[in-house]
Amino acid sequence: MTAATPDTVTTAAVLLATGLPFAAFALIMAALRGRPRLCAGLSIAAITVSLSAALLLLVRHWHMTAPIGAAAQWLVSGRITVSIGFLLDPTSLLMLTIVTAISFLVQVYSLGYMAGDPGFARYYGCMSLFAWAMTSLVVSPTMLQLYVFWELVGVASYLLIGFWYEKFSASEAGKKAFVMTRTGDVAFFLGLLLVLVHFGNLDILKMNAGDVPLHMPPAMITLSALLIFGGIVGKSAQFPLLTWLPDAMEGPTPVSALLHSATMVAAGVYLFARLFPFFRLSPTAMTVFLAIGTISMLLASTMAMVTRDIKQVWAYSTISQLGFMIMGLAAGGYVAGVFHLTTHAGFKALLFLCAGVFIHTFGTNDMFAIGRAGGRALKIPMICMTIGAAALAGLPPLSGFFSKETIMGRLAGLSNPLWLGAGLLGAFLTAYYTFRLIFAVAVPAPEKSGDEAPVGAPHGGHGGDPHHDRHYRLMAAPLVVLAGVTLALGWAHGALGRFLTAVDPGLDAHPAAHLAWLPYVAIGLALAGVLLAWVEFGRTASARIGFVERVEPVARLFARRWYIDDFYRWFLDRVVYARLSAFCDQGDRRVIDGGLDAVARGTVGGSRRLSVLHLSMVQYKMMVIFAVMGLLTLYFFLG
Amino acid sequence: MIVPYSHILLLSALLFVLGMLCAVTRRNLIMVLLGLEIMLNAGAVAFVGAALRWQQIEGQTMVIFILAVAAAEVSIGLALIVFAYRRTGSLDPQSIKDLFSTERP
Numbered sequence: 001m002t003a004a005t006p007d008t009v010t011t012a013a014v015l016l017a018t019g020l021p022f023a024a025f026a027l028i029m030a031a032l033r034g035r036p037r038l039c040a041g042l043s044i045a046a047i048t049v050s051l052s053a054a055l056l057l058l059v060r061h062w063h064m065t066a067p068i069g070a071a072a073q074w075l076v077s078g079r080i081t082v083s084i085g086f087l088l089d090p091t092s093l094l095m096l097t098i099v100t101a102i103s104f105l106v107q108v109y110s111l112g113y114m115a116g117d118p119g120f121a122r123y124y125g126c127m128s129l130f131a132w133a134m135t136s137l138v139v140s141p142t143m144l145q146l147y148v149f150w151e152l153v154g155v156a157s158y159l160l161i162g163f164w165y166e167k168f169s170a171s172e173a174g175k176k177a178f179v180m181t182r183t184g185d186v187a188f189f190l191g192l193l194l195v196l197v198h199f200g201n202l203d204i205l206k207m208n209a210g211d212v213p214l215h216m217p218p219a220m221i222t223l224s225a226l227l228i229f230g231g232i233v234g235k236s237a238q239f240p241l242l243t244w245l246p247d248a249m250e251g252p253t254p255v256s257a258l259l260h261s262a263t264m265v266a267a268g269v270y271l272f273a274r275l276f277p278f279f280r281l282s283p284t285a286m287t288v289f290l291a292i293g294t295i296s297m298l299l300a301s302t303m304a305m306v307t308r309d310i311k312q313v314w315a316y317s318t319i320s321q322l323g324f325m326i327m328g329l330a331a332g333g334y335v336a337g338v339f340h341l342t343t344h345a346g347f348k349a350l351l352f353l354c355a356g357v358f359i360h361t362f363g364t365n366d367m368f369a370i371g372r373a374g375g376r377a378l379k380i381p382m383i384c385m386t387i388g389a390a391a392l393a394g395l396p397p398l399s400g401f402f403s404k405e406t407i408m409g410r411l412a413g414l415s416n417p418l419w420l421g422a423g424l425l426g427a428f429l430t431a432y433y434t435f436r437l438i439f440a441v442a443v444p445a446p447e448k449s450g451d452e453a454p455v456g457a458p459h460g461g462h463g464g465d466p467h468h469d470r471h472y473r474l475m476a477a478p479l480v481v482l483a484g485v486t487l488a489l490g491w492a493h494g495a496l497g498r499f500l501t502a503v504d505p506g507l508d509a510h511p512a513a514h515l516a517w518l519p520y521v522a523i524g525l526a527l528a529g530v531l532l533a534w535v536e537f538g539r540t541a542s543a544r545i546g547f548v549e550r551v552e553p554v555a556r557l558f559a560r561r562w563y564i565d566d567f568y569r570w571f572l573d574r575v576v577y578a579r580l581s582a583f584c585d586q587g588d589r590r591v592i593d594g595g596l597d598a599v600a601r602g603t604v605g606g607s608r609r610l611s612v613l614h615l616s617m618v619q620y621k622m623m624v625i626f627a628v629m630g631l632l633t634l635y636f637f638l639g
Numbered sequence: 640m641i642v643p644y645s646h647i648l649l650l651s652a653l654l655f656v657l658g659m660l661c662a663v664t665r666r667n668l669i670m671v672l673l674g675l676e677i678m679l680n681a682g683a684v685a686f687v688g689a690a691l692r693w694q695q696i697e698g699q700t701m702v703i704f705i706l707a708v709a710a711a712e713v714s715i716g717l718a719l720i721v722f723a724y725r726r727t728g729s730l731d732p733q734s735i736k737d738l739f740s741t742e743r744p
Contacts, residue, residue, distance in 0.1 A: 622662055
């Protein structure tokens with residue numbers, strides 16, 4: 001299908017929504033670094049306009065039946081045309097609203113969280129950069145433009161993860177995130193090149209239109225789908241590129257809330273949704289995606305069960321939930337996956353922001369230390385965190401319950417019961433580790449000596465009474481808003497489903513299997529997980545050791561992230577650096593440098609020999625003159 | 640002409656080559672100057688022969704010019720040799736080559 005032309009209001013709204021954050025970024029980075037409050041105001045003003053524009057677009061086009069877009073030709077080369085512009089369809093409108101809303105809430109929250117930080121202005125500059133890159137990614141009409149902004153989002157992530165760059169682990173984490181996502185992006189680009197070479201262009205509407213099989217053999221479609229999915233694996237931290245996300249928690253907590261839970265890592269899932277008809281052309285690839293999503297979901301859940309750091313729990317949880325979304329999409333559930341993306345953005349950002357309040361107040365990331373220091377006394381974060389946790393665990397009537405049920409329904413519709421089993425196991429584990437954290441903070445262990453030292457955060461704790469702090473109010477307001485959204489969003493499931501499939505009803509073609517027992521089993525498993533967590537952590541007299549932590553080798557396996565990081569370290573050291581890099585280094589030094597040095601030495605030596613004639617006795621010079629004269633004579637009289 | 644023109648040219652050529660050899664192989668700067676003089680005079684012989692051959696007096700005027708140029712050149716050359724002798728204490732061409740160095744000290 002082709003895109004309808006947009007009217008002026010729509011075009012203006014899109015351009016404002018994407019352009020103003022860029023203007024804010026440029027102004028802040030170029031001129032305003034010395035005035036932090038002005039920078040914050042500028043950035044928040046830009047994102048407010050973006051949010052208003054996104055809401056305006058959403059309301060205006062709620063009943064859209066065709067995608068709207070505009071594009072201008074940028075490069076033409078032979079038969080390949082590259083254009084830039086924008087494309088609005090229901091998914092992109094929804095994602096734009098999510099991105100701008102959560103960016104707005106996080107930027108307001110940061111006024112309180114990052115107050116007093118010496119890099120305050122730089123922080124808001126990077127936030128605006130991210131807002132620009134992410135909104136432009138969402139409305140990109142071609143894969144090439146999307147790839148450009150995909151990389152820009154990665155840059156913003158690198159800058160924000162390594163924000164406190166004086167801390168070595170933070171800058172290392174930023175580097176690791178960028179390099180790992182970049183590795184995925186190499187595969188992504190190869191996939192795009194395959195599509196470009198065979199199909200001729202990278203326009204999203206054309207790729208989804210259904211005549212791709214006329215131009216590409218099935219094997220090539222599968223290969224390019226798998227390669228493009230490599231980019232999703234990198235960006236959304238799926239197996240095997242998942243270890244950068246827990247390390248990315250070195251960044252400030254609002255950054256974790258915005259980038260690494262709700263928006264940037266969701267860009268991978270968004271890409272999946274964008275190219276859903278294209279990916280659906282290859283059932284093999286969809287099965288591979290399903291497998292990777294399942295593995296990531298289960299692996300990350302196990303890692304979350306043994307960690308003590310609040311932010312790491314939510315980081316692993318993000319990987320796990322993204323895997324779950326990918327499972328839903330790969331099982332054919334377009335609305336299911338996108339709806340879970342929406343609800344997850346809401347409650348995961350909420351959970352991170354609540355964690356941020358605790359970290360800001362108590363100065364530590366360790367959940368047990370926070371509990372001991374009196375975490376439950378902070379009423380608003382505690383209540384909001386419990387609401388978010390219940391949504392994450394899938395308890396009704398919160399939004400998480402509705403979205404998880406939809407995905408479970410899709411998994412049940414697959415022929416192999418393995419996937420549904422994995423999904424249910426994941427639900428149980430999710431409830432367990434989520435409420436392990438809640439109980440660790442809410443029901444602290446009685447005082448005993450010899451506990452391990454808490455994991456220090458670079459953010460010092462506050463000494464005074466936090467409740468009447470102005471910063472506390474700035475941080476609490478977004479929490480309340482997000483908690484409200486988490487409570488209410490579940491009921492919008494039907495309306496959102498109709499909105500998303502209005503343009504292309506074929507997206508959600510095969511309806512989910514309606515198993516009557518499924519919701520009850522899922523709720524039962526979630527409650528079982530909560531109960532297990534309560535038994536182990538929630539009772540005042542309990543030992544506060546999880547059932548996994550009792551088995552030392554298993555706990556170590558989970559805590560070492562299934563040795564994935566160790567494998568990467570070994571691989572890099574022994575294979576890449578020792579063999580490949582050493583080979584290239586030898587080639588560079590011996591062949592290239594050696595060759596150039598030999599040429600230089602030869603020139604100098606030759607000149608030294610020839611200079612004998614020049615710097616010598618005057619008679620040698622005369623001999624040269626006479627020799628030339630003699631030769632010229634011979635030439636003229638005999639030639 | 641009593642003597643064929645080619646013989647005069649051959650004489651001139653032989654004189655020129657002898658002068659060249661003298662200039663190039665001697666270890667005394669004054670002998671180098673002598674060699675240059677012989678080469679110039681060889682050229683003058685060729686001009687005289689040509690004047691006789693074509694019965695034009697310009698050839699002989701050219702010889703007068705050559706003699707004048709040779710005189711001027713010898714005076715400058717001897718001045719330079721005196722300077723070089725004063726600087727290096729010998730008349731060997733080997734010893735003066737360092738005076739031609741273009742390296743900045």
